[in-house]
Amino acid sequence: MVDPRVMQQLAPEGVLRAAINFGNPVLAQRGAGGEPQGVSVELAKALAEVLGVELQLITFEAAGKVFAALAEDAWRVAFLAIEPVREQQIAFSAPYVEIKGTCLVAMDSSLTHVAQLDAPGRRIAVGQSAAYDLYLSRTLKHAELVRAPTSAAAVDWFVEQELDAAAGVRDFLRTQVSAQRRLLEDDFMTIRQAMAVPVAHAAAAAFVKSFVERQIANGSVKRGLLASGQSAELQAT
Template sequence: MPPSASTLAPTGKLRAALIASNPVLVTRRPDGTLGGVSVAVAQALAAHLAVPVELRPYDNPTQYNESLATDDWDIGLAARDPSRAEHLAFSITFMEVGNGYVARAGATPTSADDVDRAGVKIAVAKGSAPHNVLQRLIKNAEIVPVPGGFEPARDALATGKADVYGENLHLAHRIADALPGARVLPGQFNVVQMAVGVRKRASAALPTVDAFVNKMRSDGTVQKAIDEAGLRGVRVPQPS
């Protein structure tokens, strides 16, 4: 086992935490197994380190955030979020994800720039990177935290609990496709950088992780996973 492997995966396997409610990161195959970009990145990194991978999916961002203080996993495949930096050191970005809004039928905002107004209700996945960004950005509209995932997002709009839902543009398009009259608003409020979060105890191995992420960006591994998942509103950063 190379030194970086023993640092990153002290149990002899690479335990990778995933946010299962985020379809940009995780997809569920017809047979029930997990796939998607974060799974492909975790599997490729484990193979590079010559250790087996063990996927640790969390149902939503809140549960993922609660697990940060435990020692239940070695790497987390999620947003480079300042609120998580107490526990993690972050690799270079493997995927950039545009964040925008999907509006319910009849909602008054016409663009992303038109959302922050009194009387507008913005639903967002509680504890997610978009939630943290919107808490800093929004001054006049009301933020309505809901559980992460497609169904809570769709239901918040369908029931009128919220006027818009703030999320990655891929999920925004999925919701718009499934909800009569809903539409993705032009523009975006943020670009989220997805990275490999490494436990602070293993930060000495970060150069190894960075080099491998750079390789995955340049050799097509990440783009292939994006294409297989059919993602919209995402891109692979240029190799550095």
């Protein structure tokens, strides 16, 4: 039987409200009919089943919008990258997926490695408030970040505004490679994706932490990745 405190914090009306972020296509995608699918959706379904409650998926186009909706109590569990800026308001589980962050550049760009990005005059497109935006905001000293509303839009802005690079998830940026565009050879960060609950919900946080550990151990995360066309190697260990 689930602790009543957990039930109150995760599904107070008998419904688990889970935020699904389409901004990271590794974790969530739209199905043929537009319905959410992907590993984060499968984890949300499994958690609702364990709790014995209904599941309501609340979709967002970017991680920053998921985080902003926390103040409105729009969701009780979400799927976000672990970031120090967010930890003041969010309690994270251990990561269930680890994703590399890198940059897309023009084929004729002089850039080959991420260490070359931080130079005066460089302009890099990012999805606003995405994990890599937060990371690059802390670490870049000279380059300018140009913030697009979503990660996909960042690639469009990079092309349209002839910026130096577009930062993002390597797996997604790989789909944007063409005769005119290529990826840098290395990564600037490892993005650790986790389940998240409001920091005040301590009982729920402990429950979700244990739940994620079980989902990794029993192979559910790996199956969710494979079913949505992702690499099983992305699963955290």
